[in-house]
Amino acid sequence: MTTRHSRDDVVATALDLLDEHGLADLTMRRLAAALDVQASALYWHVPNKQSLLALVADRILERARPVEHDHDWPARLRAESGALRDALLAYRDGAEVVSSTIALGLGASAAWVRLLEATATSDATLDERELAASVLLEFIVGHVFREQQQSHADAVGAAAPERALDRDLDGGRVFGFGVDLIVDGFRARVGARA
Amino acid sequence: MTTRHSRDDVVATALDLLDEHGLADLTMRRLAAALDVQASALYWHVPNKQSLLALVADRILERARPVEHDHDWPARLRAESGALRDALLAYRDGAEVVSSTIALGLGASAAWVRLLEATATSDATLDERELAASVLLEFIVGHVFREQQQSHADAVGAAAPERALDRDLDGGRVFGFGVDLIVDGFRARVGARA
DNA sequence: ACCTGAACACCGTTCAAGT
DNA sequence: ACCTGAACACCGTTCAAGT
Numbered sequence: 001m002t003t004r005h006s007r008d009d010v011v012a013t014a015l016d017l018l019d020e021h022g023l024a025d026l027t028m029r030r031l032a033a034a035l036d037v038q039a040s041a042l043y044w045h046v047p048n049k050q051s052l053l054a055l056v057a058d059r060i061l062e063r064a065r066p067v068e069h070d071h072d073w074p075a076r077l078r079a080e081s082g083a084l085r086d087a088l089l090a091y092r093d094g095a096e097v098v099s100s101t102i103a104l105g106l107g108a109s110a111a112w113v114r115l116l117e118a119t120a121t122s123d124a125t126l127d128e129r130e131l132a133a134s135v136l137l138e139f140i141v142g143h144v145f146r147e148q149q150q151s152h153a154d155a156v157g158a159a160a161p162e163r164a165l166d167r168d169l170d171g172g173r174v175f176g177f178g179v180d181l182i183v184d185g186f187r188a189r190v191g192a193r194a
Numbered sequence: 195m196t197t198r199h200s201r202d203d204v205v206a207t208a209l210d211l212l213d214e215h216g217l218a219d220l221t222m223r224r225l226a227a228a229l230d231v232q233a234s235a236l237y238w239h240v241p242n243k244q245s246l247l248a249l250v251a252d253r254i255l256e257r258a259r260p261v262e263h264d265h266d267w268p269a270r271l272r273a274e275s276g277a278l279r280d281a282l283l284a285y286r287d288g289a290e291v292v293s294s295t296i297a298l299g300l301g302a303s304a305a306w307v308r309l310l311e312a313t314a315t316s317d318a319t320l321d322e323r324e325l326a327a328s329v330l331l332e333f334i335v336g337h338v339f340r341e342q343q344q345s346h347a348d349a350v351g352a353a354a355p356e357r358a359l360d361r362d363l364d365g366g367r368v369f370g371f372g373v374d375l376i377v378d379g380f381r382a383r384v385g386a387r388a
Numbered sequence: 389a390c391c392t393g394a395a396c397a398c399c400g401t402t403c404a405a406g407t
Numbered sequence: 408a409c410c411t412g413a414a415c416a417c418c419g420t421t422c423a424a425g426t
Binding site for chain 1: 389
Binding site for chain 1: 293294296297298299322325326328329332333335336337339340343344346347367368371372374375376377378379380381382383
């Protein structure tokens with residue numbers, strides 16, 4: 001009678017477990033054990049593991065730091081991208097969790113809206129701004145996914161880094177370069193009209 | 195004594211199974227059954243499931259159609275990107291399989307080299323060209339991963355598509371837009387110097 | 389409202405032993 | 408060289424039943 005849990009407890013504990021041991025070790029049974037409960041008890045709080053992960057993904061993205069709106073849109077877009085990357089990096093396997101729920105239309109729409117809003121003062125059409133937000137979000141999540149996969153692979157002990165793809169642990173040069181290319185490409189497209 | 199297999203048989207059958215039933219159903223036990231063999235027999239051909247998937251990923255990317263080299267580098271870069279996307283789309287969950295091995299430095303280096311070579315005639319430095327190849331490859335794999343995830347989610351039956359992120363089943367507008375932004379961004383950066 | 393206990397239908401991997 | 412058989416240590420999920 002001491003430990004009756006809420007859905008919030010379950011999600012919070014899942015987030016802790018994720019950060020400590022990674023997604024592979026975030027099983028319903030381990031989560032239950034961390035809550036001092038049988039695995040079957042989790043299914044009272046959540047319909048299945050997938051939905052649980054969607055809740056975890058939302059929590060991860062919620063923590064993305066807010067960004068100042070007083071710069072021009074390219075600077076703001078870069079700042080939003082950096083904030084999202086940092087949020088994903090803040091939890092072990094954060095990008096993979098978010099990626100796995102993004103297709104379900106469950107998570108990440110708040111993040112998408114932030115990227116969309118960032119270009120509000122540009123001369124682009126809404127359609128272009130939506131496409132750009134999607135491109136950027138996909139690049140960000142995909143990139144951090146690979147960043148985190150890599151540091152895990154390195155921990156396990158793989159081959160020595162050779163390609164640029166592999167030697168990106170030095171603070172995300174590929175990330176910055178990619179965001180710059182996308183933002184510059186968007187500016188070129190919009191500017192060509194103005 | 196009729197069915198003794200080679201490693202190539204195993205990989206080829208894995209590819210068939212992947213395409214027919216998806217990555218979730220590509221288990222060592224099902225693969226063994228498809229080969230009329232015990233699951234343990236697979237471990238003679240391959241050290242573990244991860245390596246098997248890396249071999250499958252290589253096979254998927256090998257089939258990327260060759261691209262003409264007689265256009266300017268931006269056109270070639272776009273063509274290479276399209277060829278890689280088509281290769282990933284040719285097999286069910288192709289992008290996820292490739293994505294899962296890319297971090298290990300096992301698969302995808304051939305694809306990366308193709309993207310690198312495509313900018314050989316540009317005025318960019320080697321470092322810039324390597325970064326651009328990484329950005330493009332990450333965007334391509336990440337995007338197709340999401341495309342394929344999505345069509346799976348739609349098949350299972352999720353909510354109605356609302357965001358641009360979700361209504362991309364109409365032939366990849368986000369993909370084309372993303373590749374254009376990245377290529378244009380790269381051109382802007384290189385052109386600013388010439 | 390929240391949880392237990394037991395079961396179902398699976399996994400990847402190891403290893404001695406066979407041919 | 409290639410495979411079997413049996414086992415180990417797990418999974419996610421369901422469901423009747425308890426408090």
